[in-house]
Amino acid sequence: MGLADLVSDPNRPLREAVLDRGRHRFDVVLAGSTGAPIHELLRSPRLGTLLQEARDEYDYVLLDTPPLGPVSDCALLARWT
Numbered sequence: 001m002g003l004a005d006l007v008s009d010p011n012r013p014l015r016e017a018v019l020d021r022g023r024h025r026f027d028v029v030l031a032g033s034t035g036a037p038i039h040e041l042l043r044s045p046r047l048g049t050l051l052q053e054a055r056d057e058y059d060y061v062l063l064d065t066p067p068l069g070p071v072s073d074c075a076l077l078a079r080w081t
Helices: 003-008 038-043 045-057 073-080
Strands: none
Touching (some): 003 038, 003 045, 038 045, 038 073, 045 073
């Protein structure tokens, strides 16, 4: 279960994909997998909803992305950051 799975299924809450790192006080959500093209997931309003849910729950939300330039992922995520 990861972020892509949550974006693809609007009935799943963020909590289902959160991996609690316990004593480190650092939770993680992995990328996940889906059959949909990544650019469709990154443009989805559902992604914005999930990121807002994360902002409401956590002090900091970090997004790990490829470098700006070679792929469009960063540009697509820019509107949610």
